Amino acid sequence: MGMHGTGFNNHIVMIGWSDFGKAVVDQLIAAGKNVAIVTKDKDNIDIIHEYYSSKQVFSLFSDYNNFDLLQKLNIQGSSIVFVNLQDDTEKLVYILNIKKHYENLNYVVTLDNANLKSTFQSAGVTYTISKHEIASKLLASYIFEPDVAVYSEEIIAFPQTDEHYDIKQFMVLENNPYQGQYYDKVFFDMKKTFNVVLIGIVKIENGKRTLYKNPSETMSISKGDYLIMIANKNSVKKLNKFFAIEEGYIS
Numbered sequence: 598m599g600m601h602g603t604g605f606n607n608h609i610v611m612i613g614w615s616d617f618g619k620a621v622v623d624q625l626i627a628a629g630k631n632v633a634i635v636t637k638d639k640d641n642i643d644i645i646h647e648y649y650s651s652k653q654v655f656s657l658f659s660d661y662n663n664f665d666l667l668q669k670l671n672i673q674g675s676s677i678v679f680v681n682l683q684d685d686t687e688k689l690v691y692i693l694n695i696k697k698h699y700e701n702l703n704y705v706v707t708l709d710n711a712n713l714k715s716t717f718q719s720a721g722v723t724y725t726i727s728k729h730e731i732a733s734k735l736l737a738s739y740i741f742e743p744d745v746a747v748y749s750e751e752i753i754a755f756p757q758t759d760e761h762y763d764i765k766q767f768m769v770l771e772n773n774p775y776q777g778q779y780y781d782k783v784f785f786d787m788k789k790t791f792n793v794v795l796i797g798i799v800k801i802e803n804g805k806r807t808l809y810k811n812p813s814e815t816m817s818i819s820k821g822d823y824l825i826m827i828a829n830k831n832s833v834k835k836l837n838k839f840f841a842i843e844e845g846y847i848s
Contacts, residue, residue: 602669603655607847611669612661612691613681614641617707619648620681626653627755630845633670635659661691662697675722676846677703692720698838752827759830766799766823767840768847774839775824781814783824791832791839798841799823 609843611618622632626649633655634645645805646657659666659784661682672678678699682688688706696704704708708714718725756763769776775783784795798809800822807827809816818824823846829835837843 602679603633603671604693605633605655605671606674607676608633608671610667610672610675610678611635611681611697613683614638614645618681619677621681622649622654624755628845629843631655633657633675635661635667635670635673636820637661645847662694664695667695667699672699672702675702677705679706680706684706689713689717689720692722694716696721704802710790740788756830762829764796764825764843765793765828765833765836766825767844768842769818769820769822769824770841771820772841773818773820775818776820778818779814779820780812780816783818789826790836791828793825793826793832793836794830795826798844799825 603681611622611632611634614634614636618634622634625632632649633652635657636645637658637660639658642656642658646652648654651705654672655664655742657669677697680688680691680695688708692704692706700721703728704721704775705724706722708725708727709729709731710760714725716728735746735750738749751761752763754763754786775786780795780798787793787795797814798816798818800807800809800819826837833844
């Protein structure tokens with residue numbers, strides 16, 4: 598039942614189990630991420646054990662409001678907490694309560710009502726995603742620009758083969774050769790060296806993450822920036838060595 602706790606670090610914590618949550622975990626596991634799940638339904642523990650290796654997924658049977666027991670998920674060492682509860686109201690109440698115990702963590706929720714985005718952001722949620730908003734945009738794209746829709750759907754999914762592409766992000770460490778160089782030079786060098794397309798930069802400015810999509814040629818790369826790129830699995834293997842860090846967000 599997970600009573601001994603997990604040693605995962607920089608992992609994803611998921612509060613609640615559902616079919617949608619399983620689909621998310623499948624993508625995370627395919628991307629090589631570890632996940633710690635808490636569920637208040639004992640039957641779900643057996644289901645989780647059936648689907649996933651304990652080396653990748655840790656499960657805990659507990660009431661969600663037993664916040665002290667969440668330490669067994671090493672929640673404070675997680676990269677993000679995914680609150681996967683039944684409805685928007687339940688999620689909002691839970692966010693307000695859990696932040697009293699774990700204030701300085703990153704939180705993500707999916708919303709049924711996109712109009713509640715600002716409410717959740719004010720409550721301290723880092724990322725709010727509307728499932729209906731994303732689905733409607735993709736459906737509209739399939740209607741009038743189907744090739745773009747196919748490309749979009751494939752690019753956000755985890756690649757199934759070494760030749761399939763998706764979007765990756767890598768953090769720039771202090772000893773990275775790209776630190777201090779301009780965006781245009783890095784753009785062409787990455788295409789030539791790794792066969793990847795650099796499409797954006799995330800900079801931490803005044804404590805906030807700012808995304809620059811297709812930035813100016815003279816934007817300088819700095820330590821702590823995240824470079825966002827389109828790459829396949831073959832390229833990612835080389836990028837892991839070059840950046841000296843695994844792809845993804847580092848908390």
